[in-house]
Amino acid sequence: MKKLTTICALMMFSSTGAMANAGNTQTVYQFPQVQATPATPLQSLEKTSVEYWQQVSGKELKQGVPVFVNQADHLIRIAPKARFENGEVIKPYDLQLDKFSVRDVQSQRLIPVRAIAAREQMQQAGFNDGSVGLRLEQINGKGQPMLHTTQALNDQDIYLIHVIEKGSGNALQARTQFTLAEHQQRLGVELNMGSQKLQDKNVQLKLHSPTGEQIGARYKGGEAIFDQPLTYLGAANGYYELEASVDTQVNGQKVKRSVKMPFVHSMQTISMSDAKVQALGGNQYQASVPVEVTNSGRYAIRATLTGRADNGERIKLATVEVAKELDSNGQFLMPFSATQGANAPYRLVDIELTDQTRMLKFTPQ
Amino acid sequence: MKTKLLTLALALGISQGAMAAQGVAFIHGTGQQTDAYNDYWTSGFINTVRQGLTNTNNYTVINCDFEQYMWTDGAAGCLASQLTSFINNKNITELTLITHSNGGNVVRWILSNPTWDNRYPNIINKVTRTIALAPSSGGTPLADAVVAGNSFEQSLGWLLGFANDAVKQQQVSWMASYNAQWLYGTPNRPGLPSHFETVVGSDVDSAIWDSDSYCGGYQNQVSLEVTQNWLDSCSDGFLNCSSQSLAGAVWFQDKSRTRGSEPLSHQQSRRNCFGLGDMLKNRI
Numbered sequence: 001m002k003k004l005t006t007i008c009a010l011m012m013f014s015s016t017g018a019m020a021n022a023g024n025t026q027t028v029y030q031f032p033q034v035q036a037t038p039a040t041p042l043q044s045l046e047k048t049s050v051e052y053w054q055q056v057s058g059k060e061l062k063q064g065v066p067v068f069v070n071q072a073d074h075l076i077r078i079a080p081k082a083r084f085e086n087g088e089v090i091k092p093y094d095l096q097l098d099k100f101s102v103r104d105v106q107s108q109r110l111i112p113v114r115a116i117a118a119r120e121q122m123q124q125a126g127f128n129d130g131s132v133g134l135r136l137e138q139i140n141g142k143g144q145p146m147l148h149t150t151q152a153l154n155d156q157d158i159y160l161i162h163v164i165e166k167g168s169g170n171a172l173q174a175r176t177q178f179t180l181a182e183h184q185q186r187l188g189v190e191l192n193m194g195s196q197k198l199q200d201k202n203v204q205l206k207l208h209s210p211t212g213e214q215i216g217a218r219y220k221g222g223e224a225i226f227d228q229p230l231t232y233l234g235a236a237n238g239y240y241e242l243e244a245s246v247d248t249q250v251n252g253q254k255v256k257r258s259v260k261m262p263f264v265h266s267m268q269t270i271s272m273s274d275a276k277v278q279a280l281g282g283n284q285y286q287a288s289v290p291v292e293v294t295n296s297g298r299y300a301i302r303a304t305l306t307g308r309a310d311n312g313e314r315i316k317l318a319t320v321e322v323a324k325e326l327d328s329n330g331q332f333l334m335p336f337s338a339t340q341g342a343n344a345p346y347r348l349v350d351i352e353l354t355d356q357t358r359m360l361k362f363t364p365q
Numbered sequence: 366m367k368t369k370l371l372t373l374a375l376a377l378g379i380s381q382g383a384m385a386a387q388g389v390a391f392i393h394g395t396g397q398q399t400d401a402y403n404d405y406w407t408s409g410f411i412n413t414v415r416q417g418l419t420n421t422n423n424y425t426v427i428n429c430d431f432e433q434y435m436w437t438d439g440a441a442g443c444l445a446s447q448l449t450s451f452i453n454n455k456n457i458t459e460l461t462l463i464t465h466s467n468g469g470n471v472v473r474w475i476l477s478n479p480t481w482d483n484r485y486p487n488i489i490n491k492v493t494r495t496i497a498l499a500p501s502s503g504g505t506p507l508a509d510a511v512v513a514g515n516s517f518e519q520s521l522g523w524l525l526g527f528a529n530d531a532v533k534q535q536q537v538s539w540m541a542s543y544n545a546q547w548l549y550g551t552p553n554r555p556g557l558p559s560h561f562e563t564v565v566g567s568d569v570d571s572a573i574w575d576s577d578s579y580c581g582g583y584q585n586q587v588s589l590e591v592t593q594n595w596l597d598s599c600s601d602g603f604l605n606c607s608s609q610s611l612a613g614a615v616w617f618q619d620k621s622r623t624r625g626s627e628p629l630s631h632q633q634s635r636r637n638c639f640g641l642g643d644m645l646k647n648r649i
Contacts, residue, residue, distance in 0.1 A: 025483075027480040027482075027483040027485075027486065028480070028486075029479035029480050029485075029486045029489070031479075031558065032558055035555050036555055039545065039546075039553065039554065041546070042542055042545045042546050045538050045541060045542060047537070047538050051510075051513070053513045074594075075591065075594045116587070116590060116591065117587050117588070117590070117591050121587040121588050121591065122588075122591060124587075124588035125587075125588035125589075125591035125592045126507050126510075126511055126588075126592065126603075127510075127511055127591075129511075133591055160513075162510075162513060164510075164594045164595065166593075166594050166595075178542065235542075236434075236436070238434065238530060238533060238534075239539065239542070258513070260509070260512075260513070260536075260538075261538060262536075262538055262539055262542060264542075300480050300481075321479055321480045322480060323480035323481070356478075356480075356481055359436070359547075361546055361547075
């Protein structure tokens with residue numbers, strides 16, 4: 001049987017979360033054990049890519065599209081993509097795997113191709129968008145393979161070419177800043193191919209909002225610079241995603257890579273003043289924490305109560321989290337139930353503030 | 366006097382044991398379920414596992430919309446609603462959760478964010494153990510692959526579902542951010558408030574001549590040849606072993622305990638394959 005002490009100030013058992021959190025009453029939870037110091041807010045994310053993708057038109061696919069493959073172990077995926085035209089969503093025809101061929105652009109010789117997966121098999125593998133998969137049977141480092149189809153595609157239709165080279169030594173390493181402060185239009189981005197730092201001219205950027213809108217972006221001196229300010233705050237609707245497409249030369253061969261990195265647009269929506277802690281007797285305490293919020297919503301505070309042991313050492317007594325709806329100024333009342341006594345002065349440590357409406361985390365200094 | 370106290374303590378202990386009502390909830394993975402009992406788990410699996418309960422009727426099969434982000438009303442909110450009803454209706458005091466795939470993430474959301482919803486504390490207090498079958502705790506590169514280059518349409522299928530936020534959420538870098546800030550139970554993060562143990566699928570048997578390959582649905586070699594471009598050598602055909610074992614503690618990796626040392630593919634880890642149902646029955 002777990003020893004949990006939980007005080008739930010409001011227990012309305014209703015069918016929706018919104019209903020469940022209705023009213024301005026606090027939800028209180030005391031952790032069974034004192035919690036460790038919260039980790040430093042996530043500063044950056046890292047990712048490695050051995051693949052690339054690019055959109056091409058039906059016309060380009062019929063004429064021939066260069067594919068950049070440098071090792072035998074690879075997969076070329078071609079997928080029809082929907083497009084929006086005159087208020088209508090237009091989905092291209094399904095692709096016929098047997099209509100594809102690959103030719104070397106210099107010698108004009110056909111490069112043998114192995115059909116890996118038709119639409120049905122790609123669907124079973126998780127790609128339910130009409131993708132087909134193939135592989136080149138010969139890799140010539142000096143040539144330039146051109147993929148084309150004899151299928152009667154519409155010129156304007158859009159297709160995705162997606163190439164992965166598993167285990168490739170030419171891996172793109174990306175490291176991006178995870179949190180972008182309000183009003184900032186520059187995001188830190190490090191892009192390297194092995195020991196080679198990529199130059200601005202080798203990198204193309206796209207920025208996608210949480211709702212899928214595309215925002216112009218360019219790469220300059222290790223930063224992504226956005227054409228316009230960002231509008232969505234927090235992670236509640238998903239992340240912004242920075243998509244980088246890289247073209248570079250490694251040992252005389254052209255290498256193409258793509259990577260997508262999520263980040264969150266943040267603003268300090270809640271700040272707190274000094275907490276006051278009152279001993280209620282019987283190892284029970286109450287802390288009141290004045291807070292100020294810039295945007296109305298549901299907020300939470302998590303903190304650990306400390307006091308002095310008889311030998312003067314500061315000891316951690318209990319960790320509590322409290323949440324409530326806030327419009328402007330307000331305060332959290334945090335009830336602590338300790339299993340051991342302690343002396344004043346009492347103090348809150350390891351404080352973490354959360355904007356639950358927008359999904360933002362803050363660590364007060 | 367001592368004898369009297371001992372008798373009283375024993376009586377109290379017995380009384381508490383008799384009052385404890387154990388229950389189990391089956392929580393599906395990505396997808397919008399309306400009949401997960403038949404469509405996701407199958408009756409054979411559920412009916413085997415629930416034989417491990419003192420009262421075999423103390424079980425519930427969750428049906429929610431896990432195509433949404435894990436924190437939404439349709440996902441964790443729906444799960445909280447159905448668990449709360451189950452706890453109240455059956456007076457459950459000790460709840461075991463059995464999750465599959467992304468269901469483990471939705472459960473970790475509730476266990477890690479106790480004040481997000483005022484129904485969460487009561488659920489957290491009742492949950493004594495989560496058995497996470499092939500949880501996508503670290504995401505999957507396949508989610509990245511199906512979303513790649515796809516800002517307008519989110520097209521995907523198979524085990525993930527269609528055009529949904531849950532797939533975006535299960536991209537590897539997205540899960541890394543959630544694990545670092547919003548979810549407990551991964552290395553260097555606070556522990557979860559109750560035991561969270563995982564069953565890890567490490568391989569896929571797709572031999573056309575081997576009847577074991579057909580338990581839970583056959584996954585052909587061609588589709589594996591495609592997915593292996595993104596996955597490690599240790600995977601269940603959808604998730605790398607490293608993702609499945611990232612949160613909590615590993616109870617076992619498939620071949621170490623399954624009948625005939627058979628691997629559990631991602632479909633098989635939610636079906637009555639190779640003795641999995643009996644192992645869960647004996648565990649709850």
